[in-house]
Amino acid sequence: MKLLLVEDDAAMQAAMQRALERRGFQVSTCGDGARALDRWRAAVPDAVVLDLSLPGLDGLQVLAQARAEGLDAPVIILTARGTVGDRILGLNTGADDYLPKPFDLDELEARLRALVRRRGGNGPADTTSWCGLRVDASSGAVYHLDKPLELAPREAALLRALLGRPGHAVAKERLFEIVFAGDDSVQIEAVEVVAYRLRKKLAPTGVQLVTLRGLGYLLQAPA
Known part of the structure; x- marks a missing residue:
C-alpha cells in the first residue's frame, strides 16, 4: 500500500514512517499543506494520513x-483536536x-487496511501473491501454497519487503530500515544474518533469495 503521511512534527513524522514501513507500507512524507497537495497529485496514494495543524494550508x-x-x-485525519x-x-x-x-499504531494500521479494503484497493488490504507465496493482509503472515511459513518476525518482515518487488533488487540499507526499524542496537550487517536464515526457510518453496553484491537482495522465481 502506498501511503502519504502529512505531519508537520518532524520527530512524530519520522517515528510513524519507520513504524508503518516496518508493517509493510510504502510511505511518502510531507510536513506542509501546499506541498502535500502537490505530492498527492503527482503520485496518487492508496491512502492518506493527514494531520490538521499544518503550515501553509x-x-x-x-x-x-x-x-x-x-x-x-x-483519508484518516490525525489531530489533537478531539471535540x-x-x-x-x-x-x-x-x-x-x-x-x-495520542493514538495506537496498531489501531491506525487496522483502520488503514479497512479503508482500502472498502475502496477495493490493491495494497496490503488485498493479498500479495507471487510464485505460491502469499501475504495475509490482516496478520502479515506469509503462506506457501496456503501453508504458513514458520518465520521469525524479522524474517517475515524481510520477506514481505522483498515480495513488494519480486525479481527486483532491494537495497540492504532499505531492508535494514524496515526489518530493524527503531532498533539502534544493531549494525546493518545484521540484515545478512536474517537473510541467511530466511534463505534456508525458503529452500523448500523453490524461491531463491539472491544476494547482489553492492545492490542488495532479490527474490528469484523457481527455475
Whole structure:
C-alpha cells in the first residue's frame, strides 16, 4: 500500500514512517499543506494520513481542495483536536476516518487496511501473491501454497519487503530500515544474518533469495 503521511512534527513524522514501513507500507512524507497537495497529485496514494495543524494550508483546507479536484484516496485525519465538532467538520469535509492523538499504531494500521479494503484497493488490504507465496493482509503472515511459513518476525518482515518487488533488487540499507526499524542496537550487517536464515526457510518453496553484491537482495522465481 502506498501511503502519504502529512505531519508537520518532524520527530512524530519520522517515528510513524519507520513504524508503518516496518508493517509493510510504502510511505511518502510531507510536513506542509501546499506541498502535500502537490505530492498527492503527482503520485496518487492508496491512502492518506493527514494531520490538521499544518503550515501553509491546514489539513481541512488540503482535504477540501483535494476532494474538489477529484482526489478520492481514503483519508484518516490525525489531530489533537478531539471535540465532536472537529470530528464532524473533518468527516463532512471528506475524511473517511478520524483518529485523535495520542493514538495506537496498531489501531491506525487496522483502520488503514479497512479503508482500502472498502475502496477495493490493491495494497496490503488485498493479498500479495507471487510464485505460491502469499501475504495475509490482516496478520502479515506469509503462506506457501496456503501453508504458513514458520518465520521469525524479522524474517517475515524481510520477506514481505522483498515480495513488494519480486525479481527486483532491494537495497540492504532499505531492508535494514524496515526489518530493524527503531532498533539502534544493531549494525546493518545484521540484515545478512536474517537473510541467511530466511534463505534456508525458503529452500523448500523453490524461491531463491539472491544476494547482489553492492545492490542488495532479490527474490528469484523457481527455475
